[in-house]
Amino acid sequence: MTGPARITYREAVKQSIREALQADARVFLMGEDVGKYGGCFAVSKGLLDEFGEERIRDTPLSESTFVGAGIGAALAGMRPIVEVMTVNFSLLALDQIVNTAATLCHMSGGQFPVPVVIRMATGAGRQLAAQHSHSLEAWYAHVPGLRVVEPATIDDARGMLRAALACPDPVIIFEPISLYNLEGELTEAAAQVRLDGARVHRVGHDVTLVTYGASLWRCTAAADVLAADGIDAEIVDLRSLRPLDDATILASVRKTRRAVIVDEGWRSGSLAAEIGLRIVEQGFYDLDAPVARVCAEEVPIPYPKHLEDAALPAPERIVAAVRRLFSDAQ
């Protein structure tokens, strides 16, 4: 691990894949356009030349089968990294993920754990319109048997794959499309990244912003605006969407006594809904204002930029939500 260098999120993910391929012969990458094309988001560019066709496998457009095949190969001792181009296409593989990957170990009385890693790009922000802009983490985080993580920082993007491959259970890694170009410092911490546990991204005292993925950076923008207004926001980056790190969330909410959950999913049945209720269940007597949520508008994400921006949980909406927790007069 070299000293702190500035790299992109995309580069961090690629380094993690290369390191995994070098470190373990059982590892191979499989997915649409991961080889010749170098990855739909150029994450695996160059890996085909370096590791060859046997370990960088372009697949036909058969999500259900190549995800099922990844599960099968994992059952038989391999450590596949299956790339489903985006969560939007994973809907075709939901049956394999939910009915096989997530269920096998329990249903077989512990005989068949499924050590497969499935990476999916997620989220909106590139005007790709409704079918290519989904944020469905809540669906996967709903299923016992899956571990679901979403790295939002360079260190996590660099370190989470290693932790996922070391895990005997199926791990879904969501990579926000809008973060691939994020640039930041890669530090030593990347080597010790854990798969679970949330992290306090910004220490604050007046309100807790609970978030994950691309929304982390919407929260930091909102926090700067709030700071000028004397409201010192603490930001909790969930990192793991299943299991959720209740302890870290509640510790923060008990300190600030106000919670706003920022989630790019649609409000109904969202992760924000789950987290909000956990806060009320465990932190009711610490709350000084109702738990608030800032989610995507409940519409298919529209194509035009101004509408897409209006649909997504923008910093201005986060600031407004926080202010409403202090007083109507504000």
Add this chain to the structure above:
Amino acid sequence: MNREELARRILELVTEIAPDVDAATVIPGIDFRDQFDFDSMDTLNFAIALHRELGVEVPEADYAKLASLDKCVGYLSPRLN
């Protein structure tokens, strides 16, 4: 900027710093400190506001010359025109 306009701008700045002061009740001849507890922090904020709004840099030594509305107008008008 004539004297009335200057006095109005100054009062605006004073009430911005001390929101609980009613501009109409300020007596031009009496020091701010005596009318409504205008302390050293308020004076510093006032100096900063003058620099920001009117572009005048008031040295600490001249703070005494800003003690009341009349003194302010007298001190500032030659420096502005």
Add this chain to the structure above:
Amino acid sequence: MLSEFRLPALGADMDDGTILEWHIVPGASVKRGDVVAVVETDKGAIDVEIFMDGIVREIVVAPGTRIPVGTVVALIETEDAAAAPVATLAGESGGEGLTPAAAPAPAEEGRREGGSTAAPSDRLKISPAARRRARALDVDVAALHGTGPGGAITVEDVEQARAAPKPSPTPPPPPPPAGAGEGGGMRDAIAAAMSRSKREIPHYYLSTTVDVTATTEWLTAHNAAVPVTQRLLFAALLVKSIALACRELPGFSGFHREGRYEDSPAVHVGVAVALRGGGLVAPAIMDTADKPLTTLMDDFRALVTRARAGRLRASELAAPTIILTSLGEASVDAVFPIIQPPQVAIVGAGAIAERPWVVDGKVVPRQLLTLSLGADHRVTDGRLGAQFLARIAARLLEPASL
């Protein structure tokens, strides 16, 4: 041996059935696997097999009657026990005995989709945290004015009702309560806190006079050299000095609660701010010791501005681990302040004034400042208090290093 032939469970979701026709009559012989009847179910007519060999003794249930799964429908004379049918689960036999009690339909709340607060009720609106804090501070919430969303009473409201004590024993003549804006509520809160402090905390007092001439000269030179927005007040130097002294000497920055003292790892120095309408608050400059003077000054200015606009956070009010109260402006030589529980110390600063002072055997005019300390004798004693004041003074005399 006489065996019972019961209506078998023919599907996961089949609770009962109706026999359409029998293929057997009393006296007929049957063997394992024979289809002996046809039963009408939701899915249609289904052949029913028998799993024993024997002679039909009696048809118990005639065609046409709807019967639950497991009902005895015929009696069969079987030769030997070997072929006895598997005992059906008594009582359960397919259809679960336990028909789920008709759970009362959950009352459909009249909630608006997406509405976040329930319909406004006339009950007192107070947050759970505020209710708990009010109990802890024995504050009667009924009298409070809520500043939270929808006028709800928040912890901040409760705590401001128990705001920081009036620092000096001889407060300036309080403005007539009637005229004061929020003086009334805050006045009671201050009174309550002060009497509790006097009752519970064994104060000891120390004071020292410091020649700050060099420091004031440094400050004047510094302010002349920097743009107006970066000018410093003397109080800022004092706050930093106190914070650094706290960092060096434990026992002054912390809390005494439930009978024991906890030193606070973080040092947040509260600064007493007099509100024009009367009353007083002491919000904290967070992590005071770690902040460079310019940042500290910016925080200080922001705090005072927001304090005067009534927009302080409860966290800022609850955060101080020690308080500075400075009455330099009111030309009082020395201040002997009262500690704000659960803190354990408070520093007072009088006016900086030119007075005679002996330097190298000669009496000369110098800029002098009287610093005082009120401290909790349960936690520290005079010797340590003296060292603490000395540390503050020493820091104050090296402004460049603050």
Add this chain to the structure above:
Amino acid sequence: MSGVPASITRERGLHLLHEMLRIRQFEDRCAELYGAGHIRGFLHLCDGEEAIAVGAMQVLGSGDAVVSTYREHGHALARGIAMGPLMAELFGKRTGCSGGRGGSMHIFDAATRFYGGNGIVGGGLPLAVGLALAEKLHGSRNLAACFFGEGAAAEGEFHESMNLAALWKLPVLFLCENNLYAMGTALARSESQTDIQAKAAAYGVRATAVDGMDVFAVEAAVRGAADHARAGRGPALLELRTYRLRAHSMFDAQLYRDKAEVEEWRKRGPLTTLTTALKAAGLMTEEDFQRLLRMANEEVKAAVQLATDAEWEPVADLARHVYAEGVSS
């Protein structure tokens, strides 16, 4: 069946018959136990398809992987899963081969590489492709045998799996049990191309049709396909034509077929076919048949007793194995 192949000895013939009898008697008892409430949920019996399970399993080695469907009792028994744990699983007992958690459609056994039934039609196909991929990457000669019904041929996963297995030349045996009815729908009413073999040609996959009622024919066809796959020449598909003598599942009024058709196929059932041929070839007598039948019934009786006496899993273990326990990766 044209007759007993010359290579078949008396002992071999009796072994095959006994394997099939074990399945038939097991399924028969299951029907009864379901009626009595001991077996719940869904239950799909394979009466009539025994020759496919027994014939195929003679060819598969312990290193090969097996993927089945929800009509899996015959595959499980022929693969070597003991009757006791299998019945205990149908009872939902803790000592069942899946810990009692799977039931009839979800039989699992790591020892015999039996990767389960599957409640989702076509759900096992991609799994088998993956298992074969791993064997190829390991460089072993093992293969993955995947049973599925002709109904699955309508699922996207069938076409995707055939293509991927052929594209990557993976050692998969696609064993299609064509029993003419996908649940309640006759093949002709669901498939534009009812000849399953012809579908395989679209992906360049070697395919042959086999009389699923003839255990010798099944064994020979599976052996040929297995040799093809083990030699690295890619997957093979076998369309094993058969007929299920019982309903699709326990709650099926069988409105889609008439009784005469069932009786016609019953005469051509695998057990009748084999018994007639062995007797004609002088390799077996009626006493042999009765002895094998008694052995099978004894085994079933013991299995039912074991399942009846077995314990339930404590509710406290409900969440165990949601995630892997004590497994280093």
